[in-house]
Amino acid sequence: MLGYYCLLALYSFKCSKTITALMVLAIGLGIGASMTMITVLHVMSGDPLPGRSAHLYVPVIDPHPVSPAKPKDNVVDGAVTWIDAMYLLHTARADRQAAMAAGSLPVHPAQGSVRPFFESGHYVTADFFPMFGTPFHAGGGWSARDDENHARVVVLNADLNRKLFGNASGIGHTVRLKNTDFRVVGVLDDWHPQPTFYAQIDNAAFGSTDEFFIPLETAQELNFGIAGRMWCWGNSGDARLSDHCAWLQFWVQLNSASQASAYRGFLADYWRDQQRHGRFPRPENARLFGLMDWLGNQHVVPADLRLQLWLALGFLGVCMLNIVGLLLAKFLRRSGEISVRRALGARRRDVFAQLGVEAGMIGLVGGALGLCLAELGLWSVRQRPDGYAHLAQMDAAMLLGTFLLALIAGLCAGMVPAWRACRIPPALQLKTQ
Numbered sequence: 001m002l003g004y005y006c007l008l009a010l011y012s013f014k015c016s017k018t019i020t021a022l023m024v025l026a027i028g029l030g031i032g033a034s035m036t037m038i039t040v041l042h043v044m045s046g047d048p049l050p051g052r053s054a055h056l057y058v059p060v061i062d063p064h065p066v067s068p069a070k071p072k073d074n075v076v077d078g079a080v081t082w083i084d085a086m087y088l089l090h091t092a093r094a095d096r097q098a099a100m101a102a103g104s105l106p107v108h109p110a111q112g113s114v115r116p117f118f119e120s121g122h123y124v125t126a127d128f129f130p131m132f133g134t135p136f137h138a139g140g141g142w143s144a145r146d147d148e149n150h151a152r153v154v155v156l157n158a159d160l161n162r163k164l165f166g167n168a169s170g171i172g173h174t175v176r177l178k179n180t181d182f183r184v185v186g187v188l189d190d191w192h193p194q195p196t197f198y199a200q201i202d203n204a205a206f207g208s209t210d211e212f213f214i215p216l217e218t219a220q221e222l223n224f225g226i227a228g229r230m231w232c233w234g235n236s237g238d239a240r241l242s243d244h245c246a247w248l249q250f251w252v253q254l255n256s257a258s259q260a261s262a263y264r265g266f267l268a269d270y271w272r273d274q275q276r277h278g279r280f281p282r283p284e285n286a287r288l289f290g291l292m293d294w295l296g297n298q299h300v301v302p303a304d305l306r307l308q309l310w311l312a313l314g315f316l317g318v319c320m321l322n323i324v325g326l327l328l329a330k331f332l333r334r335s336g337e338i339s340v341r342r343a344l345g346a347r348r349r350d351v352f353a354q355l356g357v358e359a360g361m362i363g364l365v366g367g368a369l370g371l372c373l374a375e376l377g378l379w380s381v382r383q384r385p386d387g388y389a390h391l392a393q394m395d396a397a398m399l400l401g402t403f404l405l406a407l408i409a410g411l412c413a414g415m416v417p418a419w420r421a422c423r424i425p426p427a428l429q430l431k432t433q
Contacts, residue, residue: 001350002357009358012334019330020362023323027366027413030316031406032373037309039374039398040381043391044206044301048193052133053291055095057252057260059088059267060287063243063280065233077200078294079231079246082220089125093266094252095259096127099216101248102199102227107212108176109164119160120227121212122199123219129155129186131253132198137161138169139186142215150218154182158190160211175212180222182214194391197291198251200228201298206388216248243279264288316409323362323413331355331421338421348422355418356411363410367403374402 013020047053058078080088085099101123108116128134129141142153154175161170161184170184195205214224220240230247232239239245254260267286274280289297331338338351374394381392394402 001353005354005357006361008354009361012330012358013361016330019326023326023362024366024369026319026322026326027363027406027409028369028373030319031367031370031402031409032377033312034309034316034405035370035374035394035398035402036377036381037305037312038401039378039394040388040392041301041305041309042398043393044195044305044388045295047292048195048197048295049132049291055253055255056131056291057094057254057263058289058291058294059250059252059263060285060289061267061271061280062282062285063246064231064282066281077229077231077246078249078289079200079229080248080250081243081246082241082248083243085248085250087270088250088252091266093263095255096131096253097251098125098128098131099248099250100124100128100198101216101219102210103219103224104227105177105212105224107160107164110174110176119211120208121210121214123216123224123226124213125216127253128198128213131251132193134191135189137187137189139171139184141186141213147215147217150221151215152180152182152218153185153215155186155188155213156184157188157192157209157211159209161187177212177214178222178224194388195295195300197295198249200249201295201300205298205300206386206391260288320409320413323410324416327359327362327414327417328420331417335421351422352418355421356414359410359414359418360407361410363406363408363413364403366410367406370406371399371402 049056059080060078061080061084063081063084080099089097089099102120103123104118104120106116107119122128126142126144126147129136134141137158139155141155142151146153154177156164156170156175164170164175165173169187171187173184174181175184176182192209194207195201196208196210197205199205199208226247228247228249230239230245232242232245234244240247252263254263264286267288268284271280271284271286275284341351378392378394382389
């Protein structure tokens with residue numbers, strides 16, 4: 001029967017081309033606007049480390065004073081002091097733990113003809129690479145002993161390796177960063193997780209890339225500059241090593257819920273111990289955020305994008321209301337045909353199914369138009385200077401979602417008109433024929 005209902009729908013489309021075109025256009029516009037925004041939010045709220053994110057956490061221990069020294073008291077930035085980071089690192093209560101900070105350094109190519117250029121990177125500790133599962137094209141990371149010895153070693157991302165060594169691997173070669181030579185021990189395989197979850201979350205969460213990684217303690221010894229925020233208060237002395245300056249990010253890997261619970265208890269105990277020593281004057285607020293919870297807490301998806309999504313869905317709703325009116329007029333105009341079917345033995349549910357199939361087909365055709373409009377909308381998003389713009393690509397899930405949403409929209413819009421049409425008394429219509 002489904003094939004027969006589809007043939008009846010095609011015949012109906014031929015008999016009322018104008019009204020059908022209007023409905024297809026209306027649903028196409030609504031689907032196009034909605035899927036553009038749904039796709040953008042889909043790529044921005046995706047998991048940057050599928051398969052690993054469930055075991056990654058951010059310990060939060062707020063060292064700031066109660067005074068207004070902290071710019072925004074309602075912001076959980078996750079930054080920790082050097083003293084706290086080193087304690088958490090060397091206590092090693094997690095399966096893996098790493099402290100890190102962003103930096104930007106001049107790179108001096110070995111070729112004298114190439115001028116120095118700046119690249120962004122991170123100063124990290126040894127567990128950074130196995131904890132985040134960074135894919136290596138060649139070599140690997142360094143060891144905890146290299147951290148302790150302040151080794152001059154570096155891991156390059158694929159882009160910087162190509163700039164310096166072409167298609168050859170840079171393993172064993174020397175790279176000069178700022179005024180210091182570093183030996184290349186690893187080359188990553190184009191690792192650019194989006195958003196850059198392990199950095200300080202700000203407007204550059206998307207689009208930013210790290211091209212080099214060097215040991216944190218080496219960068220501290222060489223006094224390399226940091227590229228992130230540093231919040232200091234009181235008498236900070238040597239700012240980076242002071243317990244009055246928060247600037248480091250800290251991540252841990254905990255492979256079970258029981259380990260996560262135990263680590264929360266460890267953080268709370270550390271908080272109370274530090275309060276007894278005159279630190280952490282705020283009320284106890286030691287927390288542990290999972291990766292995805294952390295991204296949500298940091299509002300990685302801008303509020304204006306969510307507003308745009310609601311506006312797009314509202315526009316789709318307006319389009320559906322117009323389609324309801326057009327379908328109602330179209331179905332009621334065919335009341336004579338429907339009454340004849342009823343008189344020949346068709347049940348109300350048969351008529352309802354026939355008209356529902358017709359509404360669903362309108363939705364699918366509108367979905368094809370909506371897909372083209374969504375691709376046009378995503379192209380326009382990619383032209384914007386925002387960091388997330390290049391991510392605005394429709395994947396297989398969004399492609400399927402476009403037609404599913406269009407089908408649901410068509411069926412929902414057709415329910416009331418179909419129900420109204422199949423409730424018409426056949427005898428009354430047959431008398432007037």
